[in-house]
Amino acid sequence: MTSQSTAFDVYDTTLRDGAQQEGMNLSVADKLAIAPLLDELGVGFIEGGWPGAIPKDTEFFARAAKELTLRHAQLAAFGATRKPGVRAGDDPQVRALLDSEAPVVTLVAKSDIRHVERALRTTGEENLAMIADTVALLVGEGRRVVLDAEHFFDGYRFDPTYALSAVRTAFEAGAEVAALCDTNGGMLPDGVLETVAVVRAALGPQGRLGMHAHNDSGCAVANSLAAVAGGADHVQGTVNGYGERTGNADLIAVVANLELKQGRALLADDGLRDATRIAHAISEITNISPFARQPYIGASAFAHKAGLHASAIKVDPDLYQHIDPTQVGNDMRMLISDMAGRASIELKGRELGIELEGRSDVLSRVTNRVKQSEAEGYTFDAADASFELLLREEVDGSRLAYFDVESWRVIVETLPGRPDEANAEATVKLTAGGRRVVATGEGNGPVNALDHALRLALVGSYPEIERFELIDFKVRIMDAMHGTDAVTRVLVETMDNGAETTWRTVGVGPNVIEASWEALVDSVVYGLLKAGVERRS
């Protein structure tokens, strides 16, 4: 337990420290959806939250134990050392860490004597006892323990002996790793390198050191690398650099630098090759727009604009790229490049079983329509079903139509004090299977009511739609500075419970209801197409 190993930990804290980001509010379902993506990335540890302190984190660990199957990562519960003056086993917060059943527990502890005295209001000695007791209790119960030494660098500068004693105490009680935290994020790389190297030497063969960096100086990635150069073999960070203030170290950038520039192999199953997709999928769940300039995985990270660059890239892409973008699952993009568009549409068509080679007219029309539609707010990389319908329309010359809509209307009404009644009612008029149908559906909101009315209108002619279930619904307001006049985009995910397949469609409109209607109609049409249903008229 106290011997130094050659292993290297990639420790993700997106779900705990990342969630401290301003404007981020992860539900238990969000966390349960993000954890498998982190596992797929290949990190060794997923810090899930603070059970016992935050009710929804307690629930996350309870559900994770039942619902999550992780291939590589171990779940870590975050918490604090026991309170001053109580036994560790009697501290309810420590009990909650055990009750979480997480195999790893990460304990935050003070290592800056000023914080011990001024914020914690106890003695240096009692703080060390709190560390020793809590670590020992958890290790005794079979948990792997990481110590997060809060304010380590500031504390070390002020009183190196005390800061070091906090780390040493944790190792002696059985902690596996001590992560040195630059809690205020103000360190620069040279100071990190020097401190970690001195601490590493002072500890001798005892324990492993980690780095927990924040980006307040704009150096979180470099500080993590400096710590590794100084002898750390555990790095903490978050996907997309989420976190309080300026965020935590961007874990993907740290790992990509270590793997691609320093030749280490850190992620399970070569997960770095999926980093871009995973980082973007996580930003869909957090609903925080991805930052286009994010190193390695940003949409602009390999996008070239300068004419100077473009001509050199034609000679050799390596002349203007620091790595091959496929190493992180990203793509080189030439901005303003019609040819790239046609080539990818041809490839996408082939993927869908629609051969477009030599059909230059169709390719041009589809390329132009995709460009035009994306400028209007559509996004096809997140709505493959809508793209396929668009492509088939251009190939066949007309839109696939199982029914003809005449009109629809939705009414939402509220009476204060009666919030729980179904308050939306939608009426849809359409012709399907040769019959004109008028159907009315109720719901707890306008989109729900429209969905019910549309199904009711169609089920007589197309009973197959009873198998379709709406399983996800996302709204984004584009160009938000225009207030409610802005364009709204809706993404809908539908499942065919018979075939166990899912598909995603997109709608865009001047408001959420118009956009939802378009996405709902596409969703039904695509589902019927894939179910092999013929138009009935």
Place this chain on the structure above:
Amino acid sequence: MTSQSTAFDVYDTTLRDGAQQEGMNLSVADKLAIAPLLDELGVGFIEGGWPGAIPKDTEFFARAAKELTLRHAQLAAFGATRKPGVRAGDDPQVRALLDSEAPVVTLVAKSDIRHVERALRTTGEENLAMIADTVALLVGEGRRVVLDAEHFFDGYRFDPTYALSAVRTAFEAGAEVAALCDTNGGMLPDGVLETVAVVRAALGPQGRLGMHAHNDSGCAVANSLAAVAGGADHVQGTVNGYGERTGNADLIAVVANLELKQGRALLADDGLRDATRIAHAISEITNISPFARQPYIGASAFAHKAGLHASAIKVDPDLYQHIDPTQVGNDMRMLISDMAGRASIELKGRELGIELEGRSDVLSRVTNRVKQSEAEGYTFDAADASFELLLREEVDGSRLAYFDVESWRVIVETLPGRPDEANAEATVKLTAGGRRVVATGEGNGPVNALDHALRLALVGSYPEIERFELIDFKVRIMDAMHGTDAVTRVLVETMDNGAETTWRTVGVGPNVIEASWEALVDSVVYGLLKAGVERRS
């Protein structure tokens, strides 16, 4: 000219290299508006563009000569060394640099022999002659010359002798500075430090070295600091880190680190104290949303959310801040969320002018209500106005009410083929100023229609609301796996055009319309409160 001085250059390239950013398109007027802001920041050099190559840059320099009065900075024109096989004085691109009348000229030159041969298609010898001739011509015409040694680090690794000879040639011809460019942005700080130190030593007392970093490895700021540690005394970068791919070095972060952490004085008139305002003003002109997590100047850079942090900050703000935010013109903010404890609520109350010290009952009620509400989907760190209304309700014992809502209803209708008609109609029934009002509003969507109806119903009693304008509207579906049954959260930002203030409110409901209604009502109530309006009844 060739002696090393103790001066230090802060060289801004926002208007040239920054403008290569995807999605950025600066007009001449934009550039003329940004330049004085950079001057106010106190940089030494403002690189304005490439006259002769880009028509609007030619125009910028022509107008700048007449219209701009800079207090500190000198304008630099960017361009290339002469073409192979022509005299420098006969190269129209070089002539355009002279014609720009910029006192400084920055010449990009190849220093990587592979680029000379493969992209430029000339010999190493001719490339050196191109550098020597062009620098000598410009210096002879009284210009200060900076050499941008493109791909210097990659070139130096491949052929150090050639890379060094490019720099030495420039100095011998009279260049003042050679900026070593990490053009592909893939360097890490240890490599930069080592290379700059070796080059500095090899050059002896000759010339000054600069650093031009890109952020592809997430290390642009650290790489700039590493170069300074290695002997560079000139740093290039852009405001807000704008630039191609992942952007250039964030100049404000580089300078803030050097000034605040290494004790240098670099900007004229202590400009760092205005950095936040200037960076945000520039993002207004570029029309690129500021990145909240931007080090030093981001909106979130000194925003604290974790309860753990708040209790320590109550004791001493320095415990959780790496610098005093006023040093860069930023502010500390407390964010309210379910991670907040009583301490953050007390501090937030103080920020709002509501003293809660000793009011333990109110603190408990508010803390519990925040936790409960966030569990239901509310988020107060993004909606400070809603939090203030909640806090006042708990302090006063009842909700502030300017009007009493009886009911509302909204109808959305569509007829295919007539998409452009206003298709939503809302009716609101309420009592305000002692009168029962029934008002109907139209809109291009249900929220827009509701907003119109609510205003129409209130304007008779509260004409102040004519000044309020809805400027932002965000929708988030929570717990999206339940499809349209999910909880919807809406954030609304409103501006008082009289007072030029903005505020944000939140609503949560079973659908977007219910949630919007709650946020709209809060928005009006808060606006009236802040405008000092009394309830009229």
